[in-house]
Amino acid sequence: MFEGFYGLKEKPFNATPDPKFLFMTPSHREALAHLVFGVQEDKGFLVLTGEVGTGKTTLLNALLRKLDAGSTAVSFIYNSTLSFDEILEYMLKDFGVKAEANTRVQRLVALNAFLIEQRRAGRKSVVIFDEAQNLETSILEQVRLLSNFETPSEKLLQIMLIGQPELKTKLQLPSLRQLKQRIALRCTIHPLSGDEVRDYIRNRLRIAGARDLRLFEDRAVERIAEYAAGIPRVINMVCDHCLVSGYALRKRRIDRAIVDKAVEYLEEGERAPSESRDSRRLVRWVVGTMAASTAAAAAVLTMHSAVGGSIAAPIFEMARAARAWLLP
The missing domain is CATH 3.40.50.300 (P-loop containing nucleotide triphosphate hydrolases)
Structure with a gap:
């Protein structure tokens, strides 16, 4: 979903232990x-x-x-x-x-x-x-x-x-x-140190084909390291959520605010009794941000009608796909 937006050839933070992404501390x-x-x-x-x-x-x-x-x-x-x-x-x-x-x-x-x-x-x-x-x-x-x-x-x-x-x-x-x-x-x-967390994230981005290895801003990496306590599996979970959210917000860089949102979702997921309800909560947040993006795009299209559907099509397609995730 977000690979093309960030110039990736594949998802860099899958949960499966792919030996290609081996990072040796x-x-x-x-x-x-x-x-x-x-x-x-x-x-x-x-x-x-x-x-x-x-x-x-x-x-x-x-x-x-x-x-x-x-x-x-x-x-x-x-x-x-x-x-x-x-x-x-x-x-x-x-x-x-x-x-x-x-x-x-x-x-x-x-x-x-x-x-x-x-x-x-x-x-x-x-x-x-x-x-x-x-x-x-x-x-x-x-x-x-x-x-x-x-x-x-x-x-x-x-x-x-x-x-x-x-x-x-x-x-x-x-x-x-x-x-x-x-x-x-x-x-x-042992768990990764703060510097190793940064290198770990960049290593996985590089292997996945990222052009910008600083896709995650320094303060974002610091927050990820703090929350994950150096555990690669948790780092992968947070980073994957961040890329989904960043894509929805059309953000070319992952900042601290996006990480905070991802951490908030993961924390709520640990406390909530229903996993499916938590998934819908995250998607609603993503859809909300996408809806805001859609509204803004619509306003732009009203002012620049000459561009026709070339801009609107991908945006409305994103919103329609996201709404589909909410179906039971």
Whole structure:
């Protein structure tokens, strides 16, 4: 919708973790280096933590691109509610193991055989547990036993636990002390600093094809950094709302006032009981601004009738499209 107005080739602040928009801070680079080192050196247990929206998934995607697919087998466990037997099933499937394994013992035997064959061929095996803070303590203890797949000199399976800061707290439990002792590397992704927020926004604008990397004014960036507390996911949400609003207002630059409106909407959205009602509230505000623009344009057209419909058509089309959003 706003891409053409701002000279963009695509939306720069989508919520999906597109690797093309990867922005590496020193914190991200350090964490990535630790994870790559941990896999290459067969360290066994690795832990990565970070607040919601700090870019853990994006970092993992970068890690997977660095690991040679031809020499590294990866199993990614997204569902933290699985039983241990289900985890084993998923691992065997991800690793491409086709064997009759109907019991836990059979699954473990099949997994062990695969890991040994991988190592003989000079390949590595990695299993990644996302949202690991939600894993039951009993499941984590059973996952620990997977690190027993080893030779006298090296671990056959590298195990990554990825989660929110609560994972650190969980790993302090007395019942998980044996697991804690086996963790070889720990790394944390930190929120962005104020300067990093500015660079992050400009980086995404540049990749999206923006001609003006200062599309967001300095005071606007400061407000975004303040509200988002350095969390990339929140930065994306605010910036996306700002571009929609700026487009409706026909503003070539995003100023502090537009950011304040976007923040106000997001704050109301957190408090309101109905998401759909909040969406309509934002659209009503957008439509209101567009209606004002339409009225102003109509006045201009009255004074300059010679231009015909060349100006009115796109403006009234915008208003008509916006009103359509309000329909249930």
